[in-house]
Amino acid sequence: MHKTPLAGPVACLLSACSVAAALATWQALAASGAVAPELLASPAQVLSALAEILREGYRGTTLAHNAAATIGRCLTGFGLAVILGVPLGLLMGLQPRAAAALGDIVQFLRPLPPLSYMILLILWFGTGDGSKVALLFLTALPIIASAAMAGVRLVPRPRILAARSLGAGFWQVVWHVVLPSALPSIFTGLRIALAAAFSTVVAAELLAATDGLGWMVLSASRFLRSDVILLGILILGVVGMALSRALLLIERRVVHWHGRA
Amino acid sequence: MSARHYVAFSDVSVTFGHGEGAVRALDRVSLGFGRGSFVCVVGPSGCGKTTLLNVLAGFQAPSDGRVSVAGSEVHGTGPDRGVVFQQAALFPWLTVAGNAAFGPMVRGVGRRARAERAEHWLRIVGLWEFRDRYPYELSGGMQQRLALARALANDPAILLMDEPFGALDALTRERMQEELQSVWRASFMTVLFITHGVEEAVFLGTDVVVMSPRPGRIIERLASPFAHEAGARGSRKVKSDPAFVALREQVLGLILEGPETAGQ
Numbered sequence: 126m127h128k129t130p131l132a133g134p135v136a137c138l139l140s141a142c143s144v145a146a147a148l149a150t151w152q153a154l155a156a157s158g159a160v161a162p163e164l165l166a167s168p169a170q171v172l173s174a175l176a177e178i179l180r181e182g183y184r185g186t187t188l189a190h191n192a193a194a195t196i197g198r199c200l201t202g203f204g205l206a207v208i209l210g211v212p213l214g215l216l217m218g219l220q221p222r223a224a225a226a227l228g229d230i231v232q233f234l235r236p237l238p239p240l241s242y243m244i245l246l247i248l249w250f251g252t253g254d255g256s257k258v259a260l261l262f263l264t265a266l267p268i269i270a271s272a273a274m275a276g277v278r279l280v281p282r283p284r285i286l287a288a289r290s291l292g293a294g295f296w297q298v299v300w301h302v303v304l305p306s307a308l309p310s311i312f313t314g315l316r317i318a319l320a321a322a323f324s325t326v327v328a329a330e331l332l333a334a335t336d337g338l339g340w341m342v343l344s345a346s347r348f349l350r351s352d353v354i355l356l357g358i359l360i361l362g363v364v365g366m367a368l369s370r371a372l373l374l375i376e377r378r379v380v381h382w383h384g385r386a
Numbered sequence: 387m388s389a390r391h392y393v394a395f396s397d398v399s400v401t402f403g404h405g406e407g408a409v410r411a412l413d414r415v416s417l418g419f420g421r422g423s424f425v426c427v428v429g430p431s432g433c434g435k436t437t438l439l440n441v442l443a444g445f446q447a448p449s450d451g452r453v454s455v456a457g458s459e460v461h462g463t464g465p466d467r468g469v470v471f472q473q474a475a476l477f478p479w480l481t482v483a484g485n486a487a488f489g490p491m492v493r494g495v496g497r498r499a500r501a502e503r504a505e506h507w508l509r510i511v512g513l514w515e516f517r518d519r520y521p522y523e524l525s526g527g528m529q530q531r532l533a534l535a536r537a538l539a540n541d542p543a544i545l546l547m548d549e550p551f552g553a554l555d556a557l558t559r560e561r562m563q564e565e566l567q568s569v570w571r572a573s574f575m576t577v578l579f580i581t582h583g584v585e586e587a588v589f590l591g592t593d594v595v596v597m598s599p600r601p602g603r604i605i606e607r608l609a610s611p612f613a614h615e616a617g618a619r620g621s622r623k624v625k626s627d628p629a630f631v632a633l634r635e636q637v638l639g640l641i642l643e644g645p646e647t648a649g650q
């Protein structure tokens with residue numbers, strides 16, 4: 126049975142309870158000595174690692190710098206994919222010839238694990254930001270393009286006929302009817318693409334980088350700093366959640382009619 | 387049908403598909419009517435009513451024959467022919483006012499002028515106070531009134547309506563019929579109105595066209611005097627008038643039994 130999600134104080138309380146339970150389990154596990162301390166830092170140690178890094182930075186980089194590097198790469202690659210992917214998907218949805226020409230390439234790229242071609246991108250673009258932005262672009266592009274194409278195909282035909290009979294020409298129909306009609310589907314694609322881009326950027330930083338949250342985690346592992354590793358993971362989770370929340374807020378504002386019309 | 391008529395379907399056929407599975411949705415249909423007529427088309431579902439409307443709207447090219455308006459052949463859609471669909475097909479991202487102004491907007495009418503045009507029609511259909519709402523905040527009847535206002539804001543010479551009140555409850559439908567009729571009486575509009583409601587057709591139409599399926603054909607065309615009388619006499623009075631009941635039964639007989647047996 127479908128039920129409306131909880132909101133308000135009850136939801137907050139329930140969520141706080143399970144977070145507290147997870148923290149308690151973690152603390153108990155660390156204190157029990159079942160896992161070697163250098164492999165599992167306690168919550169308190171992670172907290173002090175956070176204080177230390179905020180105060181002194183981590184190996185010559187600040188936390189803010191690393192977070193900004195990761196988010197910046199993610200959003201640059203994602204943003205480029207939006208700019209190109211949405212028009213591409215619209216074109217494929219509107220023009221069967223475009224879909225025939227490009228469909229297989231998009232469907233080939235879509236399930237391809239991005240890290241499998243990461244190495245090529247590094248060879249081509251170097252180990253700097255260029256290869257990572259290209260990687261994220263290629264990760265997000267097919268997801269966004271497919272979603273936009275699906276959105277176009279779902280536009281109710283009477284809506285298009287209504288616009289045409291009101292005097293709208295082809296491009297007016299595309300701009301005033303097809304694009305807004307496809308927005309709910311496009312936003313679904315954007316959410317999936319952003320999550321994919323974020324997990325890929327971290328993986329890419331684990332492979333080759335000189336800064337970023339992923340790099341911080343990898344570097345910490347070389348020095349067996351499980352407190353920093355865990356801290357990095359927690360920050361990554363929070364950042365990822367914040368990114369998708371922000372996108373969801375934008376989506377609710379833009380496609381306010383979705384699910385109600 | 388000759389081009390003397392304002393709207394003329396001449397030997398129009400529409401076939402969907404090929405070979406064995408082909409469907410003859412319209413079979414050499416000829417129909418003409420003058421400016422200001424209110425033509426209601428009735429018939430069982432699948433008899434080609436929507437196809438007939440789509441051909442005049444320019445959504446569907448005839449496989450054979452031609453359709454003309456004021457002597458010139460119809461090719462594609464045009465703002466001279468406004469359409470109201472069964473499902474309102476509104477633009478959910480636009481406000482009520484935005485929907486009503488859509489036609490003038492895409493046709494390049496200035497901001498002020500199109501706002502005035504939208505206001506005029508929204509007031510007439512009683513939606514002006516809802517102008518800043520969104521379609522999903524309206525009831526089914528209000529949505530359909532908005533679809534009507536949106537079509538009328540373009541000043542169409544011909545209004546095409548495909549079972550526009552089919553999804554409404556009886557009370558709302560009756561009110562909408564009266565509103566539509568008074569709008570039509572106050573204008574020079576020509577209306578092609580598709581319905582499966584026989585009473586609705588006889589009440590609203592100056593002409594009632596009866597179609598039959600497989601292949602889609604016009605089997606009868608009757609003149610109905612009630613469209614002009616309803617305003618003066620009130621719709622309940624008209625609908626219980628023996629002459630109205632007799633015409634309604636005649637049309638119903640045509641639909642159920644075909645032209646041979648009806649009216650005997």
Ligand SMILES: Nc1ncnc2c1ncn2[C@@H]1O[C@H](COP(=O)(O)OP(=O)(O)O)[C@@H](O)[C@H]1O
Binds near residue numbers: 402403409431433
């Ligand atoms: N796009 C289409 N493709 C194939 N068959 C169609 C199409 N549109 C309508 N038809 C067929 O044509 C016939 C007439 O349809 P329609 O005009 O919608 O009838 P009505 O509106 O009277 O119910 C039906 O048999 C229907 O199945």
Ligand SMILES: [Mg+2]
Binds near residue numbers: 437
């Ligand atoms: Mg129909």
